Amino acid sequence: MNSLSRRKFLKITGATVGAAAVITGSGKALFKGADKVNKKIVKGIKKIPTYCDVCFWKCGAIAYVKDGKLWKIEGNPKDPLSKGRLCPRGTGGVSAHYDPERLNSPLIRKKERGEEKWVAVTWGEALDYIAKKMNKIKEKYGPESMALFSHGVGGTFLKHTIKAFGSRNITAPSFAQCRGPRETGFELTFGDVVGSPERTDIKNSKCLVLIGSHLGENMHNTQVQEFAEAVEKGTSIIVVDPRFSVAASKAKYYLPIKPGTDIALLLAWMNVIVKEKLYDIDYVNKYGFGFEQFAAEISQYTPEWAYPETGIEPELIRTTAREMALYKPATLVHPGRHTTWYGDDTQRSRAIALLNALMGSWGRKGGFYLPYNYSVPKYKYPPYPKPEHEPVDNPNHKYPFAEGELLSTGIREATITGKPYPIKGWMVYATNLTQSLPNREETIKAIQNLDLLVVVDIIPSEIAGWADVVLPEVTYLERYDELNTASFRQSFISLRQPVVDAPGDQKPNWWIAKQLAERLGLEKYYPWKDIEEYLDTRLKGAGLSLNELKKKGVVTGPKEPIYFDEGIEPEFYTPSGKIEFYSLQLAEAGFDPVPKYKRPEQPPPGYFRLLFGRAPVHTFSKTQSYPLLHHQMEENVLWVNTDVAKRFGLKNGEYIKLKNTDGVISNKIKVYATERIRTDCVFMVHGFGQTSKQLKSTYLRGASDSQLITRYNTDPIMGGTGMNVNFVTFEWEV
Amino acid sequence: MARYAMVIDTTKCVGCQDCVIACETENNVPEGYCRDWITTATSGKFPTVQLEIRSERCNHCSEPPCVTSCPTGASHIHDVGGVVLVNHDECIGCKACLASCPYDARFIHPDGYADKCTFCIHRVEKGEDPACVSVCPTHCMHFGDLDDPESEVSKLLKERKYHTNLPEAGTGPNIYYLI
Amino acid sequence: MLELTTTRHNELIDPFFHAWGWEIPVYLFLGGLVAGMMIISGYFLFSGRYKETDCSCYYLPRLSFIFLSLGMLALFLDLEHKQYVWRLYTTFRVTSPMSWGSWILILVYPVLIANMLLRLPETTKQKIPLLKKISDKMNSSHNLIRNIGVINMFLGAMLGMYTGILLSSLGARPLWSTSILWLLFLMSGLSGAAAFVHLIAKNVYERELLAKADNGFLIIELFVIMLMIIGLVVSTQVHKEAAMLLLSGRYAAVFWVFVIFIGILIPLLLQLLAVNHKIHHTPLAPILVITGGIILRFVIVYAGEYSHWFIVK
Incomplete structure (x- = not known):
């Protein structure tokens, strides 16, 4: 009951020492240990453009340096990725520089x-x-x-x-543990990858389908900005997820799918669309290859067939299929990003690609645009x-x-x-x-x-x-890096440059x-002598200069057509030169030429499928010690359905451990009993439960999904590691 | 006279906490404290669930109990926009204002005085939006003058359904949530 | 059912409000005790009991002075920005009970001093003849003494009520936002003071009188607690939940055992038996009353801090 906390205690004792004690505490905690920064202090505020590195989206940013100390970071309004607004991690990037636990010497x-x-x-x-x-x-x-x-x-x-x-x-690991199956699945279908930043035209889509993609919790900046734009415009949003994600709360239709059965749903959707002739017939006739075989193959996958697999009512499957067709070609079935789930991920990604092909959304406004790079x-x-x-x-x-x-x-x-x-x-x-x-x-x-x-x-x-x-x-705020010339709606080039000095002996x-x-x-x-010479040489080759980029941060290229309808000649770099509804390449290599569904392994009694995902304030396991981000989310929690929690006697907020089917026991994690998840799975945010003793602020805070992922199904097509195939149960010895 | 208010579109907000972090850097909020925060209210039974995600902070109430309970006048209503502020060197740290706030929007700064959201009055007086509003990647936050019928906030409140937090506490909150 | 989650993590605020520690309940208790003692002392001056040489009105102001100073020390310890404490006295905020309180405290001291001047220790008389002169002058006027009594009673009542109003003005905490809290703290202050004087009084008549008075105060206090809880329970959901904190929730055990039974019912029973000469007067009863009074302040402050407007699952 008594709350004489440590700080308060210090306060009381401090007061007897006198006012000096109060002045030293002047709330500069953020700037702790940064006194050495910027030896030659420049008074006033300096704005230095650069690009962010807290995640891999590489948003253009402007760092504010006040009296020689890094103050804040904002988006660069000239940057097409951030459009002047960073995500929470980018804004909190300041504390990458101020992180007191940084390595200091080799x-x-x-x-x-x-x-x-x-x-x-x-x-x-x-x-x-x-x-x-x-x-x-x-x-x-x-x-x-x-x-x-x-x-x-x-x-x-x-x-x-x-x-x-x-x-x-x-x-x-961003390939075989993340985007790989998607890129392979799309390449097999359209002859091209989705890429990063994704070429998804979210802001112009009239119907947006998210399958496990939790935009809003996953904070890839441009996508979230466009997602919010779509929400405001009243885009019809369909979310398929075993967890009621933030995106699900914005959706017109939420499909609480049984984990691992997405291909069944996708096949049933395509079945309805083909059977009811709801697809973009001209587009498919013009650009499609092997549609007849594909149509014959999927005619067996009725919504009634998919129902017991997915748990999604046939009527809801039909309604959502028709909804998608209503808005085609501005119907975007989002390909996702982290797609290594069950080991059949290339085929699932191919099914997503095929559904998009039926909608005619590849190369069309509101679907997938054709990106440019500088x-x-x-x-x-x-x-x-x-x-x-x-x-x-x-x-x-x-x-x-x-x-x-x-x-x-x-x-x-x-x-x-x-x-x-x-x-x-x-x-x-x-x-x-x-x-x-x-x-x-x-x-x-x-x-x-x-x-x-x-x-x-x-x-x-x-x-x-x-x-x-x-x-x-050194952190990204203290160094030059290679130029960012990623493919996007509009070509651009952005520069990362140092905005402050490194605090120690980092290089x-x-x-x-x-x-x-x-x-x-x-x-x-x-x-080259140093990177400035390297960058200047490269930039001069493009008719620019390092000095120009240092001032502007971002230079954009001309606006060019990005849709077929704007006059781009469609090209598909597949063996047939067309969109491959039926893939001979796959057939020749011994794989299903049209995706097939295989029922995933089910959890043993008393066990739950372990799912993991992202939180808006952290990037994987790298940002947990950044003070600003640390305090936003110090540890992860275990999402458990309230009924399951009740049945197992789990109290909200209590610490438990998880044990997987190989007997691996996790670090302790707090229970979050919620109505926002199915009863056959549990969920946690990735990147916590770290075991580095030197990183004190994060040491054994929360549980590590990676530790519990002892099993993985390797995708036979491209070698990706499906990781949502582990089952866990609850342990109480905390 | 102006009446500053914030109108936040909960249908667009994803609860990313960018507003919180921008406030921390803009105002050099001491480590471990926050002047704004995200509240998520979940209702319903799976799978029929509703979420309301709200970016919350001091409501800059029209009848602020923190101001009436302050024994020294440190907590006061600013001349411009009805913004509730604290003069640090008049505050004795008695915490009556903390206790009087139904939103628990205040805290004691490690230096000893009561601290909270200022609506970034230092930015607003220069014609800028508060830091939280200016960074929001979803553009779900709007700041402006309710006394001006042409302002964006006034228009939004005319066009959309909204609620405030705990109107029943009777303090006249000025953060509006579009639903 | 509503699930509420928040990312807020402020010290003293989260997971629930707990800005005030032990200092405030101690301050409120001592303030209430002094209030009761001033009323008792003032009553004795007013009623003419001051003519008895062992009347407690001669030593109560000295003890009040000490207790009040201790209470103010506790209050000072609670301040987070101590170097600015003087700001209390550069202004008067009419809407702030804390401002009222700080000025009432300023007025209480001279009144206590006036009471103290009525009888000076011999050494003081010798050392400071001026004080002796003043004291003699005061003692020569029966009316003046009666008026000092009235002012003591009046300021005592103000002080006692203020300790309750301080909390009940804070509408954000449903448990405190009851208009009867001032009466509860006044009654509790009186019963505590009566018990205290009962415990230390040299005069047998006073002991008996205060035991009887204390019984009255305790009965009223019990009645006020009942009214307060009924008032909360029939009010809004949040007020009802606040009352439940005491009745069956987080603070119920302490409330029932220490405040109601040990602090009121048992001493009341003992003292009823004593004044009816069934048993001898026992110091146990007043000690229990005082203990109950301290714990009442802790329970009300802590449970009040915990009570909230947000309905959290």
Whole structure:
């Protein structure tokens, strides 16, 4: 009952010391430890344009520096991605700079891997150590035995160094653990990928279908802005999700689907649309390939057939199918982003692509537009050495349609088995592998086989805890990076530039990559003095200059037609040159040419399917320690249906643990008993329950979905890892 | 005279907390505190559920009990727009205002004085929107003068259905939620 | 059913309001006790009992002075911005009970001092002849003494009522927003003071008188508590829920056991038996009353802080 809290206690005792104690506490907590920043203090407010790095959307931003200290960050109104407004993470990006738990100097491991015992060393010592180890790996196993896991634009130069070193084993979990199946599914259908930022014309859609996509909780800025615009316009929204998401609360139709049965729903929708001839007949006739076979195939999938699988009433399936058809071609069935769910994800993505094809939405207003990117010539480097071996991740093309990007889990497997050839060194940049790859134990097992694990990070992340060498990088607010020329509605080019000095001995990735290359005798690959010279050279090639970009932050290209109706000649880069309703490529490789539904494995009695997703204030597991974002959400909670909670005697707000079917027990997590989820699954936000002891603010806060994802179904088409296939039950020994 | 108010469209709000974080940086809110926050009200039975997501803060009430309960006059109604403010060097930190606020919108700043949303009066007096309004990625927040019938907020209240929080507490709140 | 979740996380506010700790209940108790003591002392001055040399009206003001100062110290400790405490006295806010209170306290001190001047310790008389002169002058006027008594009673009543009004003016806390709280705290102050004087009085008549008076105060107090709860229960849902905090909720155990039984019913029974000469007077009864009075302030303050307008599941 008594609430003489610690702060209050200090207050009382402080008062006896006098007013001085009060003045020192002047609420500058946010600026703690940042006194060293910006040695030459410039009085007044400076606005510096840059682009954000808290997620991978890369919004144009303007940082405000007040009296030499970073004050706030706003969207850059000239930027087509942010349109002047950042998401909460972008706004809170300030505290990436002020995070008191940042790495401060290079570290070399002192004890066993994972014990997190280090010796602080100089950059020279650390880089010499790495170069020596890399050369040893090269001598003994060849350069391909060095792999790089790198997520985001900051990895550009490390990739360059590794390629120059002679390895193509460069990967990011954003493919096989995230977008991969979608890109493959769309490429098989339309001959093109969806890309990032997604080419979805949400703001012009008249009917928007979200399948598991939780826009609003997933804060990819432009999409959320356009989603809100669509809501305001009265767009008919259909949400399919086992959880009543924020997006579901804005929907006209909410379909509380049984997890894992989306393909059945998609087939039934297409069945209704084809049977009732509700599809865009001209479009399908003109651009479609194999429609007849497709139509014959799906004629068996009636809503009545789908009902027991999906739990969605046949009438609701029919009504929503007709609703979609009503607004075609401005009906956008959103392809999602994180699509590695059940292992049949390429086929589900293909079904989504086919439904869009029936709506005629590809290349049409309110569907999928055709994006442009700003053409900036590449910097001319000497050619990379030709690797002796193919990349290690997909031996014998086991996953025949894993194209474009490498499989992170494939490289992990090769590291464990040594086949087709050993992987002995990992460099990890901006991806927390123990959280981002399924089955943590496998990752740790792979790490044990390594001769070298280098982690470049900003904070002492979980993966950094396993490293031999940790290299502290500056945040995006303290460095230049590669230009952003992503494809979008309108071509643009944006610059990331430093807005404040780094608080300690951290270095930018380009510097690290260049220094390492020089130590590896690869200096000819770094003809430029510094990144400013590199950027200026590239920009001059596009008729711009670094100085111009430093002032403007973003330069946009001309408005160009983005829809077929605006005069673009439709082109489909498929074998048939058309939209492939029936895929001969798939048939030849032994897969279903038209997606088929297979009933997913069901949870054993007393167990619940573990689902995970995102919260608006965090990006994966990287932002939990940023003070501003930390206080918005310090730990995740376990969403449990109220009836289930009642049946199992779970009290709202109490801590419990979860046990999966392999007996893995999670860290404690608070129960959130809610009407917003089905009774056969539970949900948590990804990225919590971190085990890095050095990262005190996040250490064992909430539970880690990754830890419980011991099982995954690999997509036979492209090697993606379906992760929604784990079942958990409740444990009380907290 | 002006009567400043905020009109927030709950049908567009996704509860992303951008308003909260923008307030923190704009106003240098001490770490661990917040002047605004997101409340989510869930009603119904799965799958027939309704959500109302609200960005909440001081209601800058027309009859603010925090002002009447203040023994020193530190809590006061600003000359412009009826905004409720606190003069830090008149506040003794007695917490009567905290206790008097049915919205629990106030807190004690680590420096000892009562603190809360100011409607970003420093921005508003320069003709800008409050920080929370200006960053909202869904454009669900609107700020303006209710005494001006031509203002966006007045028009929205004329056209749309809305409610305020706890009108029954009788304080005359000035944050309106469109439904 | 309504599920409410919030991202707010302010200290002293969340998960429920708890801005006031032990200081405020202690301050309210001591304020109430002093109020009761002033009324008793004032009554004795007014009624002519001051003629008895061992009348408690001669030492009560001194004790009141000390208790009130302790109470004000507790209040001061609760302030978060202590260096600005003087701001209380550069203004008078007519709508703020806290402002009223701070000025009432300022008036209480001279009145207590006037009462104290009626009898000075020998050493003071010798050291400060001026005070002796004043004291002698005051003692020569029966009317003046009676008037000092009246002013003591009046300010005591003001003080006692103010301790209740301070809370009941805060409409945001449904438990406090009852117009009868001033009477409850006044009665509780009187019963506490009566018990206290009963405990320390040198004069047997006073002891007996105050025991009887205390019984009256306790009965009224019980009645007021009943009225307060009925008032809340028949009011809005939030007020009803606030009353339930005491009747069957979070604070029910303390309320029933310590406030009602130990603080009122048991001492009432003991004192009824004592004044009817069934048992001897026991110091236990007044001690229980005083304890009950302290706990009443804690329960009302804490339960009131917990009571809220939002209906949380």
